[in-house]
Amino acid sequence: MSRAAEPVDNLVSALVIGRLSQPDAADLMLTDETLPDLNALREKAAALRTRLGELTDLFADGAISKAQLTRGSERARQALRVAEERLADAGRVSVFGELVAGGDVASVWDALDLDRKRAVIDALMVVTLFSPGRGARTFKPESVGIDWRHS
8 A cells, every 4th residue: 555645744743733732732741740750760660671581580490480470570561561651651741842832833843853743643642544445546534543642
């Protein structure tokens, strides 16, 4: 499947600008009071990754059973998911801050580089491209699926 990227980019950009122009757009950011300690979260995530490796080593050495490995790994992976989600949430301030505080969202959006735009899009939504149909020559907005991450 191939398609022109510009109409898709324009649609996604319009949706981002529209969402971040809403009065409640600042609610998408975390406040300073709710920001987690990033260093502590990074250290916790690193420690959990190390623990997962240690569990594997213990199992390989015969020091723990498969059931113990499974239980310990599940607990460590769940804790790691929570830590990584909190780290991702903390990143929302730097991703949205300039856009939400800037006043003219469209102008700020247009001035962002491609990596920043991708980060904003990724923080706001999941974009899925559906087949526009065989031989379609015109852009069909319904061929672009948008699943919003934040209300």
